[in-house]
Amino acid sequence: MDDDxxxxxxxxxxEVLGDAYVDRALAKSGPFNDPLQELVTTYCWGWNWGRDxxxxxxxxLINLAMIAVLNRSHELKAHIxxxxxxxxxxxxxxxxxxxxxxxxxxxxxxxxxxLADEAFAEIDAEAE
Amino acid sequence: MDDDxxxxxxxxxxEVLGDAYVDRALAKSGPFNDPLQELVTTYCWGWNWGRDxxxxxxxxLINLAMIAVLNRSHELKAHIxxxxxxxxxxxxxxxxxxxxxxxxxxxxxxxxxxLADEAFAEIDAEAE
Amino acid sequence: MDDDxxxxxxxxxxEVLGDAYVDRALAKSGPFNDPLQELVTTYCWGWNWGRDxxxxxxxxLINLAMIAVLNRSHELKAHIxxxxxxxxxxxxxxxxxxxxxxxxxxxxxxxxxxLADEAFAEIDAEAE
Amino acid sequence: MDDDxxxxxxxxxxEVLGDAYVDRALAKSGPFNDPLQELVTTYCWGWNWGRDxxxxxxxxLINLAMIAVLNRSHELKAHIxxxxxxxxxxxxxxxxxxxxxxxxxxxxxxxxxxLADEAFAEIDAEAE
Amino acid sequence: MDDDxxxxxxxxxxEVLGDAYVDRALAKSGPFNDPLQELVTTYCWGWNWGRDxxxxxxxxLINLAMIAVLNRSHELKAHIxxxxxxxxxxxxxxxxxxxxxxxxxxxxxxxxxxLADEAFAEIDAEAE
Amino acid sequence: MDDDxxxxxxxxxxEVLGDAYVDRALAKSGPFNDPLQELVTTYCWGWNWGRDxxxxxxxxLINLAMIAVLNRSHELKAHIxxxxxxxxxxxxxxxxxxxxxxxxxxxxxxxxxxLADEAFAEIDAEAE
Numbered sequence: 001m002d003d004d005x006x007x008x009x010x011x012x013x014x015e016v017l018g019d020a021y022v023d024r025a026l027a028k029s030g031p032f033n034d035p036l037q038e039l040v041t042t043y044c045w046g047w048n049w050g051r052d053x054x055x056x057x058x059x060x061l062i063n064l065a066m067i068a069v070l071n072r073s074h075e076l077k078a079h080i081x082x083x084x085x086x087x088x089x090x091x092x093x094x095x096x097x098x099x100x101x102x103x104x105x106x107x108x109x110x111x112x113x114x115l116a117d118e119a120f121a122e123i124d125a126e127a128e
Numbered sequence: 129m130d131d132d133x134x135x136x137x138x139x140x141x142x143e144v145l146g147d148a149y150v151d152r153a154l155a156k157s158g159p160f161n162d163p164l165q166e167l168v169t170t171y172c173w174g175w176n177w178g179r180d181x182x183x184x185x186x187x188x189l190i191n192l193a194m195i196a197v198l199n200r201s202h203e204l205k206a207h208i209x210x211x212x213x214x215x216x217x218x219x220x221x222x223x224x225x226x227x228x229x230x231x232x233x234x235x236x237x238x239x240x241x242x243l244a245d246e247a248f249a250e251i252d253a254e255a256e
Numbered sequence: 257m258d259d260d261x262x263x264x265x266x267x268x269x270x271e272v273l274g275d276a277y278v279d280r281a282l283a284k285s286g287p288f289n290d291p292l293q294e295l296v297t298t299y300c301w302g303w304n305w306g307r308d309x310x311x312x313x314x315x316x317l318i319n320l321a322m323i324a325v326l327n328r329s330h331e332l333k334a335h336i337x338x339x340x341x342x343x344x345x346x347x348x349x350x351x352x353x354x355x356x357x358x359x360x361x362x363x364x365x366x367x368x369x370x371l372a373d374e375a376f377a378e379i380d381a382e383a384e
Numbered sequence: 385m386d387d388d389x390x391x392x393x394x395x396x397x398x399e400v401l402g403d404a405y406v407d408r409a410l411a412k413s414g415p416f417n418d419p420l421q422e423l424v425t426t427y428c429w430g431w432n433w434g435r436d437x438x439x440x441x442x443x444x445l446i447n448l449a450m451i452a453v454l455n456r457s458h459e460l461k462a463h464i465x466x467x468x469x470x471x472x473x474x475x476x477x478x479x480x481x482x483x484x485x486x487x488x489x490x491x492x493x494x495x496x497x498x499l500a501d502e503a504f505a506e507i508d509a510e511a512e
Numbered sequence: 513m514d515d516d517x518x519x520x521x522x523x524x525x526x527e528v529l530g531d532a533y534v535d536r537a538l539a540k541s542g543p544f545n546d547p548l549q550e551l552v553t554t555y556c557w558g559w560n561w562g563r564d565x566x567x568x569x570x571x572x573l574i575n576l577a578m579i580a581v582l583n584r585s586h587e588l589k590a591h592i593x594x595x596x597x598x599x600x601x602x603x604x605x606x607x608x609x610x611x612x613x614x615x616x617x618x619x620x621x622x623x624x625x626x627l628a629d630e631a632f633a634e635i636d637a638e639a640e
Numbered sequence: 641m642d643d644d645x646x647x648x649x650x651x652x653x654x655e656v657l658g659d660a661y662v663d664r665a666l667a668k669s670g671p672f673n674d675p676l677q678e679l680v681t682t683y684c685w686g687w688n689w690g691r692d693x694x695x696x697x698x699x700x701l702i703n704l705a706m707i708a709v710l711n712r713s714h715e716l717k718a719h720i721x722x723x724x725x726x727x728x729x730x731x732x733x734x735x736x737x738x739x740x741x742x743x744x745x746x747x748x749x750x751x752x753x754x755l756a757d758e759a760f761a762e763i764d765a766e767a768e
Contacts, residue, residue, distance in 0.1 A: 002642035002645070005642070028629075032602060032603075032606055032625075032628070032629070032632075033606075033625055033629070035606065035610055035691075036606075036609070036610065036613070036621060036622070036625050039610060039613060039618070039621070039687070040618060040621075040622065043230065043618075043683055043687075044230050044231075044618050047230075047679070047683075048226065048227055048230045051223060051226070051675075053219060053220060053222070053223035054220060054223045054224070054227075058186075058189055058220075059227060061186055061189050061190055061193075062189055062190065062192075062193040062224055062227050062228075063193075063227070063231060064190075065189075065190040065191075065193045065194045066193045066194065066197050066227075066228065066231050066232055067231065067619055069194050069197050069198060070197060070231070070232065070583075070617065070619055070620075071454075071455055071456070071583055072583070072619035072620070072622075072623055074622070074623060074626070075619040075622060075623070090416060091181060091416075092181060092182060092186075094181070094416055094417075094419065094420075095179060095181035095182045096182070096190055097420070098176065098179070098419055098420065098423060099176055099182075099187060099190050099191070099194075100190075100194065101420070101423060102171065102172050102175075102176045102361070102362055103172075103191060103194050103195065103198070103361045103362055103363060104194055104198065104361045105358070105359045105360045105361040105364075105454065106358055106359055106423070106424060106427075106428050107359060107451055107454055107456035107459040108361075108454075108456070109420060109423070109424075110420070110424065110456075110458070110459060111456055111458060111459070113416075113417055113420050114458070116416070117412075117416070117417070120416075130386035130389070133386070156373075160346060160347075160350055160369075160372070160373070160376075161350075161369055161373070163350065163354055163435075164350075164353070164354065164357070164365060164366070164369050167354060167357060167362070167365070167431070168362060168365075168366065171362070171427055171431075172362050175423070175427075179419075195363055198327075198361065198363055198364075199327055199710075199711055199712070200327070200363035200364070200366075200367055202366070202367060202370070203363040203366060203367070218672060219672075222672055222673075222675065222676075225676075226675055226676065226679060229676070229679060230617070230618055231617045231618055231619060232617045233614070233615050233616045233617040233620075233710065234614055234615055234679070234680060234683075234684050235615060235707055235710055235712035235715040236617075236710075236712070237676060237679070237680075238676070238680065238712075238714070238715060239712055239714060239715070241672075241673055241676050242714070244672070245668075245672070245673070248672075258514035258517070261514070284757070288730060288731075288734055288753075288756070288757070288760075289734075289753055289757070291563075291734065291738055292734075292737070292738065292741070292749060292750070292753050295559070295738060295741060295746075295749070296746060296749075296750065299486065299555055299559075299746070300486050300487075300746050303486075303551070303555075304482065304483055304486045307479060307482070307547075309475060309476060309478070309479035310476060310479045310480070310483075314442075314445055314476075315483060317442055317445050317446055317449075318445055318446065318448075318449040318480055318483050318484075319449075319483070319487060320446075321445075321446040321447075321449045321450045322449045322450065322453050322483075322484065322487050322488055323487065323747055325450050325453050325454060326453060326487070326488065326711075326745065326747055326748075327711055328711070328747035328748070328750075328751055330750070330751060330754070331747040331750060331751070347437055348437060348438060348442075350437070351435060351437035351438045352438070352446055354432065354435070355432055355438075355443060355446050355447070355450075356446075356450065358427060358428050358431075358432045359428075359447060359450050359451065359454070360450055360454065455582075455583055455584070474544060475544075478544055478545075478547065478548075481548075482547055482548065482551060485548070485551060486745070486746055487745045487746055487747060488745045489582065489742070489743045489744045489745040489748075490551070490552060490555075490556050490742055490743055491579055491582055491584035491587040491743060492582075492584070492745075493548060493551070493552075494548070494552065494584075494586070494587060495584055495586060495587070497544075497545055497548050498586070500544070501540075501544070501545070504544075555742060556742050556743075559742075560738065560739055560742045563735060563738070565731060565732060565734070565735035566732060566735045566736070566739075570698075570701055570732075571739060573698055573701050573702055573705075574701055574702065574704075574705040574736055574739050574740075575705075575739070575743060576702075577701075577702040577703075577705045577706045578705045578706065578709050578739075578740065578743050578744055579743065581706050581709050581710060582709060582743070582744065603693060604693060604694060604698075606693070607691060607693035607694045608694070608702055610688065610691070611688055611694075611699060611702050611703070611706075612702075612706065614683060614684050614687075614688045615684075615703060615706050615707065615710070616706055616710065
């Protein structure tokens with residue numbers, strides 16, 4: 001893979017998700033997970049997030065909606081954290097999740113609000 | 129249901145999707161579909177789109193991403209039209225759909241680009 | 257597979273979906289599709305529909321909801337036909353699809369109502 | 385939103401899910417979750433469950449099937465509880481989940497039976 | 513149901529998932545779960561896995577990919593175990609899950625790698 | 641993006657899907673679709689299909705299963721064609737789709753067999 005894109009992706013990934021989160025993911029990596037780390041960093045973060053066509057706040061809106069509908073809890077919590085770093089307020093995240101309820105169904109919204117509550121509580125605990 | 133919310137929803141629905149599209153949907157309605165029209169207008173458009181917490185351009189970003197992942201072709205084409213009315217450019221819609229490919233999988237992006245091509249061609253034909 | 261269960265399944269399948277529909281499916285079958293026909297008839301219709309635990313009307317309610325959420329258009333239309341044969345009215349089918357909209361999201365309901373309209377029109381045309 | 389529909393919805397929600405469950409959901413609510421509570425109570429419970437077109441037992445059948453297929457564990461357990469309150473037996477719930485296995489795939493049934501076992505054990509423990 | 517197919521299925525199920533896993537599933541079964549056990553053993557394992565058309569290693573490849581996309585964690589871990597018993601290496605399982613990331617979206621791959629890590633750690637612990 | 645990976649991907653893509661199919665996709669491309677073509681060729685075909693860890697026949701098995709479950713008709717037909725080019729027989733493709741029925745639900749199998757019938761008929765017509 002493209003080394004420049006990897007470096008660019010790692011920089012964006014750290015800015016959006018935070019060093020602590022990314023360091024934790026990398027520390028758990030080993031020979032089995034290394035290709036996944038390469039794929040995620042180069043392809044999601046370098047290629048996709050590194051494109052100029054949309055600001056990061058827009059990309060967070062899109063990801064919250066998609067990942068809530070795709071029903072991926074761990075990833076949703078990571079991207080809630082990223083969305084706050086990209087300038088969305090908690091209230092705006094709530095608005096996204098209400099719209100998830102309308103278009104993706106009420107159970108998707110109920111689950112996603114519970115995960116948002118958990119993510120906010122974890123962030124508040126770290127800040128103390 | 130709430131009559132004020134229905135009226136508010138109908139106004140927003142027409143502004144976003146266009147009178148021609150909404151008139152066509154209503155013309156096809158009858159006793160069987162009337163409760164659906166009431167639900168869509170009041171709940172999606174009045175309650176959700178009528179909330180102040182996010183601007184319409186943000187709501188279009190969210191919907192394009194969700195509806196592409198949910199694999200609903202007719203609705204995706206309608207909301208591509210709505211996204212243009214809400215100020216997104218064709219290039220920005222393309223950016224959303226590339227991100228759909230990364231997080232929702234490549235087949236979702238390939239299908240969604242084909243539908244976007246069709247939607248743009250229909251809009252161009254109407255403009256001639 | 258179990259021959260008795262196949263025979264039992266074929267009888268139920270014909271009662272629910274109608275001879276014309278089943279004959280059409282079987283006529284299109286050949287060496288490639290035969291194992292699928294065996295699976296569908298024995299497993300879905302013989303084993304599942306042949307169980308005593310729920311009446312057929314209940315099984316139709318369940319199937320309409322699941323197949324609408326699973327986004328399988330051809331199968332939804334077949335099971336709308338089956339639901340009518342099992343005693344559900346058109347109005348009750350509409351109620352199921354409204355509930356699909358609340359729990360599975362509005363695009364699922366909009367698509368499913370359109371398919372129900374098509375199925376009803378086809379049935380009405382056959383009756384003329 | 386419509387206050388009458390909210391009141392009607394809260395009454396039905398309490399009858400179906402039980403006061404203890406609903407009180408717990410409301411107690412956890414706050415400014416962030418209040419719009420979700422409003423949405424769920426007014427639209428799911430007031431508008432959808434409050435419609436006359438299907439009895440509550442039918443609505444429970446539909447919801448069990450949909451929520452199992454949608455893969456939402458917390459909501460499935462809540463609606464298993466609701467289904468019992470609406471007159472379905474444990475055996476009938478098992479029949480629904482077997483049919484989920486046929487039309488939604490075996491992994492959906494295996495997961496849903498495990499959740500039903502958990503829900504039944506919790507209910508039995510409360511009854512002691 | 514077909515008794516021969518049940519016996520054949522039980523033999524294959526034990527060979528693929530291991531006696532310990534299957535004994536645990538059966539021990540938890542009772543009147544409520546018995547029809548599910550019958551369904552799983554006869555149809556998945558007897559009918560599907562018992563067919564000659566594909567070797568077991570191929571069936572494991574297919575199942576890992578499907579169950580990862582279907583987002584069923586418990587079943588994915590069981591079939592990772594089965595895949596190893598059917599001759600896939602850990603590296604090959606990683607390759608499947610990378611491809612899941614491309615076609616099913618990155619969150620599906622991230623979740624699935626985490627589950628594979630857990631499954632491998634459990635297997636290693638049992639081997640000590 | 642990485643030019644070498646693009647070239648490698650284009651070569652594999654043409655070998656798997658055939659020149660006629662790829663030329664048609666590229667001919668329809670333009671400024672709007674170019675980033676998608678770049679993404680698909682470089683990541684799917686260059687990075688994923690270009691990895692040594694699994695032979696192409698295995699990658700086709702995985703893709704047929706995933707894309708059938710993901711409910712993407714156009715892509716399924718393209719990958720049925722690719723699977724034949726990668727050495728799977730029609731009978732083996734049928735086996736994959738039967739297994740899709742067991743784990744992904746019967747409607748997924750019924751739809752996928754119909755699409756396979758269409759793909760085979762198109763291929764036979766081209767061969768005449």
